[in-house]
Amino acid sequence: MDKEVDPKVLAVIDEMRLSGPRLTPVEIVAKMGVFDAREKPFDHAWLATGDNVIATIWAEFVNIGADGRWFCLESLDTQHRVGGGVRSPQQIQRAKDRRALLKRTVDAGQGFRAVLQTNRVAIAELESNKSAKVSTRVRDDAEWHVATWDSDQQLAVLVRGPRGWVPGEAEIQAAKARGSVPDAAGDPGVAAAERSASREEVQAAAMDYVMRHFKGYGYKAEDVTSQNLGYDIEVSNAKGALLKVAVKGTSTGVPSFRLTGEEHACSAREPLWRLLVVADAIGSAAQHKIYKPSEMEQAPGFEPLD
Known part of the structure; x- marks a missing residue:
């Protein structure tokens, strides 16, 4: 929900929303080169023309580092919802598809395009509330990339803008406190x-x-x-x-x-x-x-x- 979004992030999203044409969430993704966007309206990542990866960035989870850089934590645990609980088979498949596309950019040393999204329900309820819908979705013209990918901890860090910067440990812990990583992620017993x-x-x-x-x-x-x-x-x-x-x-x-x-x-x-x-x-x-x-x-x- 908007009230869960950092005010600085929300201001940028509002500016993008007001400056561009009025498009539905699906139309935005389709215009970015995803021809089958209408068949995959609930996906969280897509492969567009030119092998470009497009991924949803939930604005509720965007953090601003000390130097103004945006980042968010990406759970690599495909089995558990961010808000707690086990995902349904369909949700697991969507999570696996998103993880695979993000990993594709890591392996290729490439960035990805992002759509910034706010939601009509609390972010913790996004996958468990059947009434969950997109509130606002805008195309982000700034490129994002996967800055770190830690399979042991089941955690990746996504960063907006040029490479070479990663958040510090204190910033990562503060981001975790926002609830963007399920408790099951990074289970030391599983990693061992x-x-x-x-x-x-x-x-x-x-x-x-x-x-x-x-x-x-x-x-x-x-x-x-x-x-x-x-x-x-x-x-x-x-x-x-x-x-x-x-x-x-x-x-x-x-x-x-x-x-x-x-x-x-x-x-x-x-x-x-x-x-x-x-x-x-x-x-x-x-x-x-x-x-x-x-x-x-x-x-x-x-x-x-x-």
């Missing part, structure tokens, strides 16, 4: 478990994730790891095989992976072969990406054979 997990445990978690993922969409998923075919899971439907997937998992303690010789050979001869990497396989924020053979060296954590 991720660090201590063996490669075998990470791989088992990744396999379980992938099997559940494809079966959840109605496909048949068969674990063929023991057959040493050069892939781990064959995905099919009533018409036949669709994908032959080599699964690799990563985590805080197992940040990289290698393909076996048979997997490399299979990637060259099998048209349906794909590499599927499950990031944060042990944690609660597991997410995956599929790579064609020509793309697999781009996968985070990929190590070529000696």
Whole structure:
């Protein structure tokens, strides 16, 4: 709600709102290059033309540093709502999609475009109140970027403007006090478990994730790891095989992976072969990406054979 927004931030939003054309929240995102904005009106981040990432910045969570720089804390915990409680499956997917897009900018060393938004209900109720709606949304012409990304603490810092500045510890603690990070984020027990997990445990978690993922969409998923075919899971439907997937998992303690010789050979001869990497396989924020053979060296954590 407006009363939760720093007055200096609210003044900038009001100036942007009054100086531009009157557009709906969806129209604003669509004009920024998101062609399917009307099909994704409730998303919190989008991929626009030119591979530009657009993300919502909730003005209620924007903090102003000692030197006037704007920043906000981004929880990387996709399972829990900021206001407390476990997210619904749909909310979890939206959170995972947003996290993946922000991580994409980190990996590419790029910034992202932002839409500043205030809401009609208290920010803590944003995901739990069915009456929650956008109060004001404006396009921010200043670029934002992810200044820090800490998987252990499940926390990222988003900063408005040029790179090279990050908030101090006191500023971060003050920002946390505003409630932008759920209590479940950064659980030290979870972080320790991720660090201590063996490669075998990470791989088992990744396999379980992938099997559940494809079966959840109605496909048949068969674990063929023991057959040493050069892939781990064959995905099919009533018409036949669709994908032959080599699964690799990563985590805080197992940040990289290698393909076996048979997997490399299979990637060259099998048209349906794909590499599927499950990031944060042990944690609660597991997410995956599929790579064609020509793309697999781009996968985070990929190590070529000696």
